[in-house]
Amino acid sequence: METVTSADGTTIAFDRVGDGTAGSVILIGGAFGYRTFPKMVRLSEALAEGYGLTVINYDRRGRGDSGDTPGVYDVYNEIDDIAALIQAAGGSAALFGLSSGAVLALRAAASGRVPGITKVVAFEPPFVVDRSGHVPPADLDVRLHESIAGGKSDKTVRYYMTKAMGVPWTMVTAMRVTPFWKKLRAVAPSTAHDWAVMRQYVRGERLRAVDWSGVTVPTLVVAGADSAALVKNGAKAIAAALPAAEHRELAKLGHDPKVEILAPAAGEFLTRARH
Structure with missing residues (x-):
């Protein structure tokens, strides 16, 4: 390293x-x-x-x-x-x-x-x-930042995957019982950086x-x-x-x-x- x-x-x-x-x-x-x-x-x-x-x-x-x-x-x-x-x-x-x-x-x-x-x-x-599929809420960062600041890693992963990425709830629920979930929790706070990159380009606009x-x-x-x-x-x-x-x-x-x-x-x- x-x-x-x-x-x-x-x-x-x-x-x-x-x-x-x-x-x-x-x-x-x-x-x-x-x-x-x-x-x-x-x-x-x-x-x-x-x-x-x-x-x-x-x-x-x-x-x-x-x-x-x-x-x-x-x-x-x-x-x-x-x-x-x-x-x-x-x-x-x-x-x-x-x-x-x-x-x-x-x-x-x-x-x-x-x-x-x-x-x-x-x-x-x-x-x-376009708006043919999932469009994240424009104010997603408000709840996301609150969850991260509160140390709620599980909630952060669930929220970002479903609301930002559009992953179905059923798939996220299935992930929670796998060993990989622990790795997702470890990097959950970094999702705020991803949203800073993406937020203005996921509005369903050209x-x-x-x-x-x-x-x-x-x-x-x-x-x-x-x-x-x-x-x-x-x-x-x-x-x-x-x-x-x-x-x-x-x-x-x-x-x-x-x-x-x-x-x-x-x-x-x-x-x-x-x-």
Whole structure:
């Protein structure tokens, strides 16, 4: 494990996987994700071993071995975390975000405050661009922050999964009797950071190209053919709004991705020569 210090003094922990010559990529997990999650580890290894990439796999703030800022949930702090990681990677790196981590990657690239971003891979950024499915309540943060401040981890997990992510109650109830629930509880407070990233883009409204004009690097937006229509619609919408994006929908892939399908698509794009 290595660490960097972000602009606000928060310590961010990461693992550096591989030492290839094909460049560096920073993996950015989604809600409830963390760097030692088995799928993140396997994805890191697949990109390093199969494509010669140096992979920075990190704990977003509030998770794992990284620090946090309880009560302060600002997307720009997470963008500054990415800037610090790029410096640790040598000054340039691609970003590979999954789910809400994909939106964070895109927002970092659009912000103009992170030098050194070379490419972006966005796997199923969960933009809600219409009202055909679940639309989170606009004031979700009020109850979410209260639950986190009160130390109510179980309630926080249930509330975020059902109200922010639209996971059915029956599925959340089933999760509670599995060993994985303990891991979800451990990172429950970090959901406030996810909501800071997502809240303005899950209102059931069309994305505006002007908000994403700063994403000038080559970008790959990936969706799974087996994923919900709401997720696939969001992926298509952001790809259309970006200045230099390509969109791919991969067969036999869902929102819980199979590394053996996702890694080749991402690895080929990340190591493709720029023209």
